[in-house]
Amino acid sequence: MALENTQPVALDAGNDSKLAGHFKRNRFAYTFSAIIIAVGAALRIYLDTMGFTVGTDYYSDEFQKYWMPVLYGELIILGSFTIGLSTYLWMTRETDASSISKELELSRYWKLLSIFTVMAVWAGCIASNAVESDAAWHQVTIRDTDFTPTHIIIFYFALPALTAMLIPAFIWTHTRIPAFMNKISLPFLAVVCGILMIMPNYGFNEWGHTFFYAEELFAAPIHWGFVFLGWSLFFLIPLAMQIIGQMARLIAETTTEDLGQSA
């Protein structure tokens, strides 16, 4: 039988106060949310400080010195993280779903919600910080190439980071939770693919921009590819229903054992 700490499923942890118990139960979500918020804040401060001072001309020495290393660093970190973690999760996958107890299964659903919480926090950071920073930037500067400070952050870090979390989360879910094992959840796949395909869509965007560098209508048709792929978030409702259905039943089974016997 698979063994793992099922602490998160406990209602209240030992003698902890209500608040301490809350933080203890949700330490994964709080810790990783704090880390990504710190990373996002650091990048934002760098953009505010170095964007207009050394970031307006891709061909300048300053740009090569202060912005291209950021781009290379982002690509290396996110690439390594996604490939490394995905490989690890696949190599350490569960092979026997029947060995997973109901308590462990429920604790893994709580862990899945923690993972989604971290991704949701990052989604909020992208929405409030990144998306319109590109709009504001392009409407006051002349576009030179696709390597501009706002693109280096939103195209090569913010959105890829969401993908870098979604892909391992998809693998973890499909190799650890019995309801998802040996099959594929269509709505989960649609969410992952939609966000992932935003990156190849950069190609369409940049190709379209080769026709006009000087104007930046943000509602231009060449940006609609991003909109279409963003519609993959419509699949969150059926995905939530899959998770809710399974979790509700597990909660009923694990907390009303005595009733379960009599039913």
Place this chain on the structure above:
Amino acid sequence: MSEIQENGLGAVETKARLLDLKSLDSPKAMKLYRRFDGIIILILFMFLILGVQIQFTLTAGDWDYWIDWRDRRWWPLVAPFSLLLFIAPFTYGIWARVRLPIMATAVTLLLCLVSWLSRYLNFHEFTHFPLSFVFPSTYIGLGILLDCALAISRSLLVSSLVGGGLFGALVYPINWSFMAPYKVPVEFNGMLMSVADLMGYQYIRTTTPEYLRIIEESTLRTFGGSVTPLTAVFSALCGMVIYMIFLWVGSWINGLDKYTKRIV
């Protein structure tokens, strides 16, 4: 139990459903259900923020960024079009599953919150435009109307016709109190223009397409006139149609809570 069995459910499913019902009497289970609800709502709303921000900014953003772009022809048309398209699939999912007519209000409220934060951080702090020039429009009232139409009629079709129509038609009136000061006529270098136009001339946007060329095509510019109500009627029609179409998309997507066989 016999009633459930008569409905054609198997013994295992019957037992599971009874357990679900009985768990509602368990304080322990209820505590976990509430905790679970809170997390799901947090996650869904945060992703909704990202979704509506991408959708709105890339389809109607230009009309919402600048006060001088909020014209009487395109802005009242593209803004509700963009929002209804995004709201409809979520409304269908939440209404069909849990009968909650909340998604239009939720989406418009979340858009309002994230837009204010984003305009402050990106347009005011980052690129130094005055907030009075780049503040977002409000659509919360339209969301409430749309949800009320659904709550009262309990029909997606009626809410499309009434709510979708009102959502499209009332963009201009619901924002009028914010916009009125910017529509006051002023004379500048011998030209008659609005305060919003004057701000647009003063705050240079080097790569934004020229306002007059893109937005105000082929008509004599006025400070309102018959174009505004005509656009509202057309926008209402578009609102009904786009809302219905994307409710249908929502019904299709919500039927996909399925699993498929693993390929590898």
